[in-house]
């Protein structure tokens with residue numbers, strides 16, 4: 418069995434990794450690690466870097482075969498603040514694979530709170546009157562009326578990682 422270290426204990430993210438990789442081939446080790454970026458990343462670059470750092474930190478901490486990092490952030494556009502999500506997969510041989518996921522705009526009242534320095538997860542709990550939205554359907558689940566929840570969104574990203582990694586392993590080195 419190969420070991421996959423997942424750089425989070427957030428159930429919405431862990432469930433996504435477990436849904437994509439074979440349970441016959443892999444054991445899964447969710448572990449809390451630093452993203453080495455702000456707890457609320459504010460650009461695609463910072464969010465992607467957070468995912469890569471989580472993957473690398475999880476791989477090292479667990480001495481795993483594969484490390485996976487999933488990171489949520491926001492990105493400013495001329496049409497307001499948008500949710501953005503990134504994932505990364507690293508292995509012991511130095512492969513670094515990354516992929517970006519779905520993006521949707523945030524309502525201006527939510528965006529204003531995040532722009533003032535609050536974390537989106539906290540703003541979402543207040544906005545919905547629910548608790549721990551970040552570990553459940555997520556902002557994406559709320560604002561898509563349940564069509565795509567946070568796990569669905571991270572499943573898509575994890576598939577993009579797994580598929581690229583499989584291609585990488587089958588075809589040798591390529592630059593990402």
Ligand SMILES: O=P(O)(O)OP(=O)(O)OP(=O)(O)OC[C@H]1O[C@@H](n2cnc3c(O)ncnc32)[C@H](O)[C@@H]1O
Pocket residue numbers: 424425426427430456457458487488489490500536537538539541550551552554555556557558567
């Ligand atoms: O335990 P970790 O893995 O850190 O999980 P997290 O929920 O904090 O998730 P991120 O660090 O990846 O996300 C950065 C911030 O953005 C928030 N966030 C990102 N996407 C979200 C979503 O879909 N729903 C609610 N909060 C979200 C999150 O709560 C954090 O405040």
Ligand SMILES: [Mg+2]
Pocket residue numbers: 456
């Ligand atoms: Mg976090």
